[in-house]
Amino acid sequence: MRESKRWRLAALLLILASFGAGSSGAANGCQAPIAVQVLGSGGPEAQQERASAGYLLWLEGKARVLVDLGGGSFARYGASGARFTDLDLIALTHLHADHATDLPALLKSGYFSQRSRALPIAGPTGGGDYPDLEGYLQGLFAARTGAFGYLAGYLDGSDGLVRLERRTLEADSREPILVLETDDYRIRAIGVTHGPVPALAYRIDVGDQRIVFSGDLNGDDPWFVDFAHDADLLIMDHAVPEQAGAVAARLHALPSEIAEIAKAAEVKHLVLSHLMRRSERALDDSLARIHAVYQGELSVASDLDCFGLEPRGR
Template sequence: MELQFLGTSSGIPSKTRNVAGLALRLDGGGWVLVDCGEGTQHRILHTTLSLHALQAICITHLHGDHCYGLPGLLASAGMGNRVEPLPLVGPAGLRDYVEGVMATTALRLPFPLQFVDVTQLAAAAPLPALDIAAVALSHRVPSWAYRFTERAVERRLDAARLAAAGVPPGPDWGTLQQGGSVTLADGGVLQGADYLLPARRPRAIVIAGDNDDPGLLLDAVHEADVLVHEATYTQAVLDKVGAGPQHSSARMVAQFAARAGLRQLVLTHFSPRYLDAARPGMPAIADIEAEARAHYDGTLFLAADLARYRLDRQGTLTGIDQA
């Protein structure tokens, strides 16, 4: 599984960072889009992602910087002749927003939209290989985090025990791995279930929308491998801006991650006041990073547009060098 960031700015785009969009790339080529700020389809042009392989779109909340790219992306998928149904998961109001735009701008799509209210996710199960659960957050409008968990985890055979039992590698191994039984030359019968190694833990990723109370995610990050969370400001700027916008500081998220025992944290959704390249007297992304590191000693990444991270089967997140 991989994460690829399509936008990492809060509120308005900058020259280097677009507004929110995040691709969750699955083993096998499919992917899920979490949030779709204006210009998300433009960022996708600079990736290998295909709108034909998009399995679902999950919207965390209905602020423009998280959803104004949706109509254009849907229109482009249609012009690309997508025919597969597309689940759209989001808060109440998502359907009104999308259908309102479609009706007022004569947008007709050659594929069906399947609206899934975020509170009905368990019944809908819109993804073939992942369970999705939603967690309510605290923001100016209803905002949600999505927890994506692998549904089926591949099982591996215990090769050493099979060798000891006298079964050489071959078609019988496939039968046993599928859970079938095999009769040996001496008439003995082996059951596949007896020769499978313990299943690894399914990987889980939590991707949060805008939120001023990270503690709401305590249960959701339990046994999750990664949390992706906004860190719009440093604490000093948050104190100056005030609580009104209902965002988190890097310190708030980092302290929560430390308390929750989270192994891996990715911060995103930075106020455009923070520059990528440090300039004397100007706030910089490095300030957010330094603040987070002061309170959290797990694996920490600060996302950039188009940055890609691989979560391997052991649950370890590493950046993918795209140079």
């Protein structure tokens, strides 16, 4: 009898879990007409509460743009209730594992969707040890030679898979590059400095709202300040404390640099994300340094957080 009760309880818990997994972004807190949801607020380390980088732009209850998809963020994508059929674009800031490694998992899941239209995907040119977007996708999905060659149909639209429309963007560009324009929004990218890694930042303009994703950058790029100017929401990677060594500072902006960027760009709401253990340990110090310079709204991201935006003037 006790065994039977345990099985019934387990079945009930599974049913309740299935309802949660199918919930919409609105049910998870993304109720504003324009919202950004954090899928992963962590970096390359395995962290209990933080998946690696990933973000969704929600418009009127639909997940339209996915920015990065690092390790663990695929599970958060599932928890968000986002639908593969609704995506207009996947935008990769760079090809580090903590920003791009869950892409095959997402595309495999897309096989089970009803999507028929092509899916645009954007990413940087290559350099040094890093392939460009096309090389990355070929390494993953090329027939016979790709790590996941059984998904080769994503490269040409065969085998019942939708075709990936590849958009390789110049990582050395210091001028904004138009990535995608629809009736509802416009997306642009610009090259940023992340040590030797070809990298991009993205800006999404929805009506009079401006949302900027820094990706990983080291704070040395004055053109990024112009790119992020007057942003209503700036999602800024915060991977290192102020006392970071020279190697880390070559890759990532220090808290003092984040503060100066947000102030100079006149950002309305700054969200710190991509936290590593080292930046979490020094978070109080970092927040104090940023508050001393930047007077706008400041938040620290957690996985599945939603940041809603209202049209200006309200």
